[in-house]
Amino acid sequence: MTSIGIFGANGRMGRALVQVIKEQELSLAVATVRSGSSWLGQDAGELAGCGKLNLALTETSAAAVAEADVWIDFTMPEAMLEHLKLAVAAKKAIVIGVTGLSDAQYQQVQQASQHIPIVWAPNMSVGVNLMLHLVQTAAKVMGETADIEIIEAHHRYKKDAPSGTAMAIGTSIASSLNRDLAECAVYGREGITGEREHNTIGFATVRGGDIIGDHTALFADLGERLEITHKASSRTTFAQGAVRAALWLQNKQPSLYSMQQVLGLTKLD
Numbered sequence: 001m002t003s004i005g006i007f008g009a010n011g012r013m014g015r016a017l018v019q020v021i022k023e024q025e026l027s028l029a030v031a032t033v034r035s036g037s038s039w040l041g042q043d044a045g046e047l048a049g050c051g052k053l054n055l056a057l058t059e060t061s062a063a064a065v066a067e068a069d070v071w072i073d074f075t076m077p078e079a080m081l082e083h084l085k086l087a088v089a090a091k092k093a094i095v096i097g098v099t100g101l102s103d104a105q106y107q108q109v110q111q112a113s114q115h116i117p118i119v120w121a122p123n124m125s126v127g128v129n130l131m132l133h134l135v136q137t138a139a140k141v142m143g144e145t146a147d148i149e150i151i152e153a154h155h156r157y158k159k160d161a162p163s164g165t166a167m168a169i170g171t172s173i174a175s176s177l178n179r180d181l182a183e184c185a186v187y188g189r190e191g192i193t194g195e196r197e198h199n200t201i202g203f204a205t206v207r208g209g210d211i212i213g214d215h216t217a218l219f220a221d222l223g224e225r226l227e228i229t230h231k232a233s234s235r236t237t238f239a240q241g242a243v244r245a246a247l248w249l250q251n252k253q254p255s256l257y258s259m260q261q262v263l264g265l266t267k268l269d
């Protein structure tokens with residue numbers, strides 16, 4: 001059986017991953033937390049609220065990384081890149097769900113994928129990955145005349161904005177309209193902004209409470225508007241996707257794979 005390692009096992013997604021791995025009766029070999037963490041030595045299952053697993057949380061190290069076949073990382077960009085170096089050195093496959101990467105950080109992920117198999121996806125849910133296709137169809141039919149806005153809402157603790165998913169939705173729409181997102185994106189509006197420039201794609205960010213993750217792509221024309229919305233009601237959906245990706249990665253060649261490939265959605269292209 002494939003053994004799985006989790007970086008950042010004390011985080012919101014780290015705990016959801018421990019729960020899903022237990023529910024699916026998979027093998028969780030290692031669960032790490034940052035050096036000096038107050039969670040060190042605690043049982044990973046007890047921390048995740050799914051009962052004792054007899055697996056103590058350990059520090060991230062080369063020795064720990066050697067102990068699992070495939071790793072999952074939902075930490076933060078800088079930490080993830082350190083973990084990635086360890087995975088490359090140990091030749092271990094890795095699933096990365098971290099968002100908010102700079103272009104330079106994303107390039108480091110691309111470079112690492114020359115040495116090990118990697119899945120990176122800003123959203124591991126089936127629904128959002130389907131949505132990335134649906135918005136392309138909507139853009140092709142309505143995008144030349146409609147105004148396009150992407151609205152996302154997340155919990156108060158989220159550190160990056162717009163969400164990685166919102167950026168992926170924007171990229172999907174822009175590519176199907178032959179636009180460059182870097183040139184046409186508008187991130188928030190304030191003051192006397194003037195009338196809306198037609199070919200722009202707007203982003204609006206909401207942060208509050210315990211919202212898990214809502215995304216809407218709005219195509220607003222004169223006389224009608226289309227809204228395509230996804231709402232996550234539990235982090236389990238992301239964790240299930242990540243675990244599915246981890247199992248899928250076993251025995252794959254070094255490359256950077258997408259969640260579309262994991263889910264077999266590329267046939268919709």
Ligand SMILES: NC(=O)C1=CN([C@@H]2O[C@H](COP(=O)(O)OP(=O)(O)OC[C@H]3O[C@@H](n4cnc5c(N)ncnc54)[C@H](OP(=O)(O)O)[C@@H]3O)[C@@H](O)[C@H]2O)C=CC1
Nearest residue numbers: 008011012013034074075076079097098099122123124238
């Ligand atoms: N792709 C997807 O489907 C999804 C992606 N995400 C993304 O996953 C990431 C994590 O989200 P979430 O679980 O809510 O975040 P949390 O803040 O709950 O967890 C972050 C984890 O990263 C660790 N960490 C942060 N900084 C460092 C560091 N410098 N060195 C070592 N460890 C570090 C934290 O440890 P400590 O507690 O000690 O700081 C914690 O374990 C975000 O980028 C988020 O956008 C989230 C959900 C779904």
Ligand SMILES: O=C(O)C1=N[C@H](C(=O)O)C[C@H](O)C1
Nearest residue numbers: 099122123158163164165213
């Ligand atoms: O930080 C989160 O929570 C989430 N982040 C991802 C993103 O930035 O798109 C995915 C999901 O919406 C939850």
